[in-house]
Amino acid sequence: MSGTFQTQLMLSRPYLTRGQIKRAQQNTIPDRRLYNQKRLSVFKFLCDMCIQFKFPRKTLETAMYFYQRYYLFNRFESELCYDVATSCLFLSCKQVETMKKIADIASMSLRLRNVLKLTPEVIDNCKKRIVQLELRILETCCFDYRVNNSVHIDEILAKIAKGLSLSREVAHLAWIIAFDALKLEILLMVPQHTTALAALKMACELTKGASWPNIRYSLFESDEPSVSEAYFDLLNFFINAFDLTDFRVNLPEDLRNTGIETFMDLKKQAGVEKGLKEPDNVSSDLSLTSEWNPGIRERRYVLSRKRLNDERLAKSITKREKT
Amino acid sequence: MIAQTEYSKEKKVGEGTYAVVYVGTKQSNERRIAIKEIKTSGFKDGLDMSAIREVKYLQEMQHVNVIELIDVFMAQSNLNLVLEFLPADLEMIIKDTSILFTQADIKSWLLMTLRGVHHCHRNFILHRDLKPNNLLLAPDGQLKLADFGLARNMGSPQEFLTSNVVTRWYRAPELLFGARHYTGAVDIWSVGIIFAELMLRIPYLPGKDDVDQIDVTFRALGTPTDRDWPEISTFGTYNKIQVYPPPSREELRRRFIAATENALDVMSGMLTMNPHKRLSPIQCLTSEYFVELPEPTIPSELPKLKQK
Numbered sequence: 001m002s003g004t005f006q007t008q009l010m011l012s013r014p015y016l017t018r019g020q021i022k023r024a025q026q027n028t029i030p031d032r033r034l035y036n037q038k039r040l041s042v043f044k045f046l047c048d049m050c051i052q053f054k055f056p057r058k059t060l061e062t063a064m065y066f067y068q069r070y071y072l073f074n075r076f077e078s079e080l081c082y083d084v085a086t087s088c089l090f091l092s093c094k095q096v097e098t099m100k101k102i103a104d105i106a107s108m109s110l111r112l113r114n115v116l117k118l119t120p121e122v123i124d125n126c127k128k129r130i131v132q133l134e135l136r137i138l139e140t141c142c143f144d145y146r147v148n149n150s151v152h153i154d155e156i157l158a159k160i161a162k163g164l165s166l167s168r169e170v171a172h173l174a175w176i177i178a179f180d181a182l183k184l185e186i187l188l189m190v191p192q193h194t195t196a197l198a199a200l201k202m203a204c205e206l207t208k209g210a211s212w213p214n215i216r217y218s219l220f221e222s223d224e225p226s227v228s229e230a231y232f233d234l235l236n237f238f239i240n241a242f243d244l245t246d247f248r249v250n251l252p253e254d255l256r257n258t259g260i261e262t263f264m265d266l267k268k269q270a271g272v273e274k275g276l277k278e279p280d281n282v283s284s285d286l287s288l289t290s291e292w293n294p295g296i297r298e299r300r301y302v303l304s305r306k307r308l309n310d311e312r313l314a315k316s317i318t319k320r321e322k323t
Numbered sequence: 324m325i326a327q328t329e330y331s332k333e334k335k336v337g338e339g340t341y342a343v344v345y346v347g348t349k350q351s352n353e354r355r356i357a358i359k360e361i362k363t364s365g366f367k368d369g370l371d372m373s374a375i376r377e378v379k380y381l382q383e384m385q386h387v388n389v390i391e392l393i394d395v396f397m398a399q400s401n402l403n404l405v406l407e408f409l410p411a412d413l414e415m416i417i418k419d420t421s422i423l424f425t426q427a428d429i430k431s432w433l434l435m436t437l438r439g440v441h442h443c444h445r446n447f448i449l450h451r452d453l454k455p456n457n458l459l460l461a462p463d464g465q466l467k468l469a470d471f472g473l474a475r476n477m478g479s480p481q482e483f484l485t486s487n488v489v490t491r492w493y494r495a496p497e498l499l500f501g502a503r504h505y506t507g508a509v510d511i512w513s514v515g516i517i518f519a520e521l522m523l524r525i526p527y528l529p530g531k532d533d534v535d536q537i538d539v540t541f542r543a544l545g546t547p548t549d550r551d552w553p554e555i556s557t558f559g560t561y562n563k564i565q566v567y568p569p570p571s572r573e574e575l576r577r578r579f580i581a582a583t584e585n586a587l588d589v590m591s592g593m594l595t596m597n598p599h600k601r602l603s604p605i606q607c608l609t610s611e612y613f614v615e616l617p618e619p620t621i622p623s624e625l626p627k628l629k630q631k
Contacts, residue, residue, distance in 0.1 A: 007329060007396075094375050097475060097482075102368045131369040135402060138370070143395045143402075145379040150447065150476050300329060300396040303382065314351050 007298035010287070011308045012142030015189055016072075018229075019278040024072040024288045035076050040244060042067060042085045043183045048112050049089055049105075055098050057179070058152035062092035065148055065187045066137050072188070073140045073292060082113055083126070087133035095148055102127050142301040147191065153178045157196035160220060166200065169252070170210050174203035176250050177234065183244075186233040189276065190226045197222055198230035205266055206255060229275035238263040330396070330405060332358055341371035346408060349393070355408040356393060360401055370402070373472030377404060380448050380471045388439030390459060390469040409459035409467060411628045413517070417455055417524055422626045426581060429521045430612070431619035432458070435466035436514055441604035443468065444507040447477045451488040453513035455520060464622030477506065489513060491536050492526050496547060497598050499537050500558035508598035511607070515593025522579050522586075537564055545569025547596035555597075585612040 016024070029035045043064065050060045066088035086109040093100050106126040110118055141147075157178055161171035178199040181187070186195055197220060204212040217223050242248060242260045251258055282288065302308055332345035342359045349356050361374045381392035394405035413432060416422055436458055443450055452473040459469045478484050483503045489495070495512035497505050519527035528543055530536025537560075541547075546566045549555050556562075570578075575587055582590070589612045592602035602610075613619070 090369065094370070094372055095379075099372075127367075131363075134369045135363060135397070135400070138402075139397060143378055143382075145382050149379065155479070298329075298396055298398040300394055302394070311351065 008296045010301050012144040012303050014144050014147040017276045017278050019282045023282050027291050029076045038081050057154045058096045059092050059098045062095050062148040063089040064182050070137050070140050083129045087130040151192045153192045153196050156193045170203045170207050174199040180245050186230050190230050194222045194226045195230045197227050225276050232273050357406045357408045359404040376474050377471045380474045386442040388435045390467045411460040413458040414455035424626050427617040427620045434619050437607050439468040440510050450510050454490045454493045464625040508601045511593050518590050541567050552597035
């Protein structure tokens with residue numbers, strides 16, 4: 001093909017099912033255990049950064065989305081993961097308008113990683129890595145700004161609680177529960193308001209005298225499978241790793257006795273685990289199975305499937321006309 | 324999916340601080356387009372915020388009076404935004420003394436601007452940089468809001484916004500006072516100033532610097548008092564400024580000689596000092612001004628730049 005080069009059309013899919021995530025990670029994460037371990041320490045590291053800069057929770061949430069999304073399509077290497085996390089935080093600051101200078105972010109990142117000699121050269125190198133990764137992160141998100149834009153778990157949670165006339169205690173408990181959701185892959189699976197609904201449901205079930213109103217989730221632009229996915233993801237995390245939860249250390253006075261058993265009881269009550277329906281084509285889905293091809297010189301990112309189909313149609317028509 | 328390259332860059336038409344703009348063609352339908360190639364190297368703070376905002380806010384907005392973001396693509400590690408190609412802007416028209424335009428033409432441009440602003444506001448987006456230079460004109464006469472590099476979501480009540488927005492001459496009084504919370508009323512102020520500029524054919528409040536802008540603004544429109552804007556005294560700089568009386572209706576009539584009473588009402592409504600009392604896009608769009616004659620010119624019949 002002389003004189004021309006190839007271009008790839010990519011459809012943004014900001015949320016994937018568990019099966020799709022696993023399939024994509026097969027290419028990028030050789031050691032799942034190490035990845036999970038690092039994800040929790042990266043979360044702790046990002047938390048510390050956010051505390052130092054007094055960022056709101058939405059900055060952390062968006063950074064965690066970027067971080068996990070990045071490793072769906074880029075090989076995980078433990079040495080680099082803090083740089084990736086720093087770049088994710090820098091980008092999330094731009095995304096949610098909590099701006100900080102790159103130099104401040106870089107030096108704080110290095111300081112929290114106990115880099116002793118903070119010479120201008122070391123900081124400059126860190127800045128370079130942050131900038132290099134930035135575009136790559138946006139590419140893995142297909143430049144899709146519909147997500148992580150104006151809806152964030154903690155904010156929407158308060159609004160939904162108010163809309164459902166839930167008590168302040170329930171809303172506060174849900175707010176604590178929802179913090180642990182930021183450590184989980186659920187961020188990549190369902191939108192923020194759905195996670196908020198799941199956290200509120202759980203908070204109702206944990207609070208004496210409160211009950212989860214029997215609502216249609218469509219009222220809040222969500223659906224049963226998505227809320228269940230988030231609900232069970234949270235529940236399983238509390239059961240499997242209760243000691244690692246922030247929920248444990250931030251329990252309100254009257255819920256001090258809450259423990260793994262409480263969540264096991266909730267799970268028993270909830271019955272068979274439900275969630276998002278897995279599509280049939282996970283193993284043949286090219287956007288998940290094929291590795292990043294640096295040879296492609298032009299990648300176009302589209303948001304709607306209709307657009308993608310229209311272009312395919314237009315192309316096949318021109319092809320037919322030519323032949 | 325692999326295909327042939329879709330966009331061609333044919334001619335460089337401009338270069339800004341963060342982007343180079345080319346005119347090109349979309350191969351599949353031969354449509355003329357503009358490509359903004361975002362410079363990614365050489366910036367200390369990485370990808371420029373304006374580029375991020377432009378994509379963020381244009382991505383989901385589709386309205387005849389807002390520029391269309393057709394595509395986003397990466398080529399050779401550069402980010403490119405594909406936008407509608409719009410060859411002229413309102414500033415060019417205003418400045419071109421060989422073009423005569425009527426009250427009906429002004430009404431048409433104002434109507435299209437307000438429709439675009441209303442669409443932004445109903446999607447909770449503040450433009451924050453409205454000026455004739457950012458109101459682009461399509462070959463069919465449609466006016467389109469462009470340059471969303473300063474746009475942002477309307478903040479939640481506890482969020483602080485920066486007051487250093489909007490090109491100086493079009494800056495609302497609350498911004499001149501350094502307000503950290505503001506609303507869509509800042510955009511309406513800019514539209515009011517643009518309306519005045521369309522009638523005068525020269526910039527209405529051309530401040531030389533930020534301090535002068537305060538003086539020029541209040542000299543023309545009167546210094547606000549805490550009677551009609553109670554929160555005004557909470558701004559630190561308020562006590563230091565000179566007090567001017569507001570212009571009488573007669574003075575306004577003399578300044579805007581061709582304006583009807585309804586036109587003056589809309590303009591004064593948009594240029595109300597107190598942002599809470601300033602007209603909303605809906606109030607402007609449903610005002611008598613747009614009902615009375617002459618009817619706004621049909622876009623395709625609006626004056627155009629002469630082909631060179």
